[in-house]
Amino acid sequence: MDILEGLLHGLEVALSVQNLLFVLLGVTVGMMVGVLPGLGPAPTVALLIPLTFTLDGPTAIILLAGVYYGAMYGGTITSVLLRIPGEAASVVSTMDGHAMARQGQAGKALGLAAIGSFAGGLFATACLILFSPTLADFALGFGSPEYAVLALLGLFLVAYTSAGTTLKSLVAIGIGLLVASVGPDPITASPRWTLGVPDLLGGFEIVAIIMGVFGLSELLVNITESRRPTSVTRTIGRVLPTGRDIADSAGAVGRGSVIGTALGLIPGGGGVLASLVSYGVERRVSKQPEEFGSGVPQAVSGPETANNAASISTFIPLLTLGFPPNGVLAVIFGALLIQGVTPGPELIGDHPDIFWGVVVSMVIGNLVLLVMNIPLLPVFVKIAQIPPGTMATITVAILVIGAYSINGNPFDVAVMIGAGLVGYLLRKLGIPPAPLVLAFILGPIFETNFRRSLVVSDGNITVFASSPVAVALLVVLGVVIVTAVTGRLWRMRSARPGHAGEERARRLP
Known part of the structure; x- marks a missing residue:
């Protein structure tokens, strides 16, 4: 089945009345989940799993996928209006997005985010359509060395692009790697650092970690600093951006689409890494980087485009590589798996209704989000009118219920609370919490594939340069490291007393 035949088949699947209703349900639930701070798509998707037992394969995945990419935009709303990221991928929007809201430009920020998310979603979906069949054929030659280098590249990228200094990001990454090491050894399965606690035998639950680090820690910061999470103007201003606004953000949207689509392919990447990298790129290409954090539109449109593009492109490794x-x-x-479908290179050929139906539903879902969100954005300003005490109570309730609903285990609630306290301490020390979560995800991927590669090669380190793909990834990794080091040395040189005078003297005739 070629691409055109696949798309026609996908249209037939996605345009059925049942699947259209579940597209609408999925993106609506996702958007509302994103609006509610601390909940996020992961526990919501987990809660909806029992509902899929009675659905066929395409409908089930269409629903769950809609919740995921719908939450990417929903998280923007609370980031801009409340300075609380409803979804971890929207954490960077709390800076410039909320700053724009304080200036009476909340509508502009949310409108640009909606348009950017739509553009990023379409771009990533196009890449999903064009490249997935080829990647599925290529997947059989992709092994542990390539995955290990990919994970290592992701760690270096987040350290290089995160807010704050690289050293502080590395501290957060170190904590994340340490936390990720708790649980079964990835090779021998023997328990590590469990301290005899049965609930730690499987390691920490990632969703509980994310809820605590991002949701609870922000709430604690608001409470301890007596900062109203609803400190935004009561009016959001013009929602539909002007042509000039769109033109000014076109470059950021284009870069965000490419960055998000590319980083969505990286294990552990997804929307969080994509938004962080996009923000870092926009800050570096800007002619006025010092203004970032004070309400720069490109600092909203770029990351929001990237996180939505990443939420779509993450399906590429799932559906083609398993x-x-x-x-x-x-x-x-x-x-x-519940549907009896094994993700991997054979999925496109064996289950075309799932692959092509989900792909076409993503186009429909992104269009629904754009049409639904821009006219309804003024409604969400009512969230900002909730009293701080009520908001705190609601947020805590959502966090506790969400953490408990993951596995029905009170221990996950305790993990969420502990992660929240750690995240709060990091914030007070000026250490960005996002790298901790990313390291928690990437760490086991790197360790598993690194050690597996060494076992297979009898300890020969050259196994990580044994294929053209691995070599190419190592080259990219080297470029990232060299760029980070030279950039640091240049900033240190520029900060030396008398450096500015030396530069002026060289320019004199």
């Missing part, structure tokens, strides 16, 4: 790159896709991986 590899879930993040927690949400791991849940969807389980949903596919």
